[in-house]
Amino acid sequence: MHRVKARVESNVKVAPGIHRLRLSSPEIALEAEPGQFVHVLCGENRDYILRRPFSVHRVRNGSFDLLIQVVGRGTTYLSQLEAGDVLDVTGPTGRGFEFTGNFKKGLLVAGGIGVAPLVFLAEGLRENGKEIYFLYGAATREGLVCLDDLREVVQKIFSVTEDGSFGYEGLLTEFFSEVFEECSPNRIFACGPEEMLRKVAASTAGTVPCQISLERKMACGIGACLSCVCRTREGYKRVCVDGPVFDASEIIW
Numbered sequence: 747m748h749r750v751k752a753r754v755e756s757n758v759k760v761a762p763g764i765h766r767l768r769l770s771s772p773e774i775a776l777e778a779e780p781g782q783f784v785h786v787l788c789g790e791n792r793d794y795i796l797r798r799p800f801s802v803h804r805v806r807n808g809s810f811d812l813l814i815q816v817v818g819r820g821t822t823y824l825s826q827l828e829a830g831d832v833l834d835v836t837g838p839t840g841r842g843f844e845f846t847g848n849f850k851k852g853l854l855v856a857g858g859i860g861v862a863p864l865v866f867l868a869e870g871l872r873e874n875g876k877e878i879y880f881l882y883g884a885a886t887r888e889g890l891v892c893l894d895d896l897r898e899v900v901q902k903i904f905s906v907t908e909d910g911s912f913g914y915e916g917l918l919t920e921f922f923s924e925v926f927e928e929c930s931p932n933r934i935f936a937c938g939p940e941e942m943l944r945k946v947a948a949s950t951a952g953t954v955p956c957q958i959s960l961e962r963k964m965a966c967g968i969g970a971c972l973s974c975v976c977r978t979r980e981g982y983k984r985v986c987v988d989g990p991v992f993d994a995s996e997i998i999w
């Protein structure tokens with residue numbers, strides 16, 4: 747893990763309340779694996795002591811992208827950064843997705859901002875010659891911010907919006923079984939709200955291996971404070987270092 751002063755190369759508002767930040771750091775860009783995250787100091791005064799965790803969204807030529815949804819003070823600070831500003835970042839951190847094994851088809855399931863690590867994963871799967879299907883849900887069409895990037899990488903995208911403004915209307919979990927049957931995947935990879943992950947895990951139990959990326963509020967980000975634990979069949983585990991990616995069958999919901 748590195749601690750770097752990463753220069754902001756660009757900050758693009760891709761939808762209301764969602765920004766794509768490109769940060770320059772050859773060290774992090776070189777080492778990051780899909781599913782890992784970085785820990786970002788969001789400001790310099792005492793109000794911002796705790797770093798905020800963000801998935802590595804993509805890696806490009808010595809830089810990496812974050813896809814950030816504005817929900818509070820730290821993310822508001824990040825959304826206001828300009829090219830040339832410098833951020834204190836540690837990472838890459840945590841256990842990412844295992845995706846290089848001997849299988850043919852992967853189904854990726856993303857709810858809302860949960861798409862962030864799955865674009866990086868889709869690119870990794872493609873480099874490994876896998877067939878990729880993508881079930882992508884958001885509240886509205888505007889929230890499906892990665893459709894164009896994904897079209898270049900995956901075989902087929904199944905879009906779902908809660909208001910019906912694009913794709914199927916409803917929650918993506920309502921369409922999971924149908925999509926699963928159509929694609930017959932050998933692996934599932936999911937990231938999004940916990941209730942979505944729980945339902946995907948339940949639907950796949952005993953069928954195909956399913957990996958999920960969990961979110962917890964984090965303090966230290968290095969496995970020391972235990973603020974981020976989740977319950978597993980082997981006892982409590984720390985999402986920051988034992989995860990954030992887990993085999994879904996491990997988790998006690």
Ligand SMILES: Cc1cc2nc3c(=O)[nH]c(=O)nc-3n(C[C@H](O)[C@H](O)[C@H](O)COP(=O)(O)OP(=O)(O)OC[C@H]3O[C@@H](n4cnc5c(N)ncnc54)[C@H](O)[C@@H]3O)c2cc1C
Nearest residue numbers: 798799800801813814815817818819820821862961962963
């Ligand atoms: C491993 C990991 C990867 C993540 N990747 C991304 C990502 O790629 N893009 C992204 O936009 N967000 C991501 N998050 C969530 C992100 O870390 C939080 O939204 C962020 O820390 C909020 O900071 P804030 O100061 O703006 O909000 P705060 O002012 O701290 O809180 C505002 C609101 O956000 C909620 N919140 C705060 N932290 C979290 C959290 N960790 N999980 C869920 N809700 C939270 C609070 O309960 C509160 O309601 C990730 C979280 C984890 C644990």
Ligand code: FES
Nearest residue numbers: 965967971972986
């Ligand atoms: S955030 Fe401290 S142990 Fe995970």
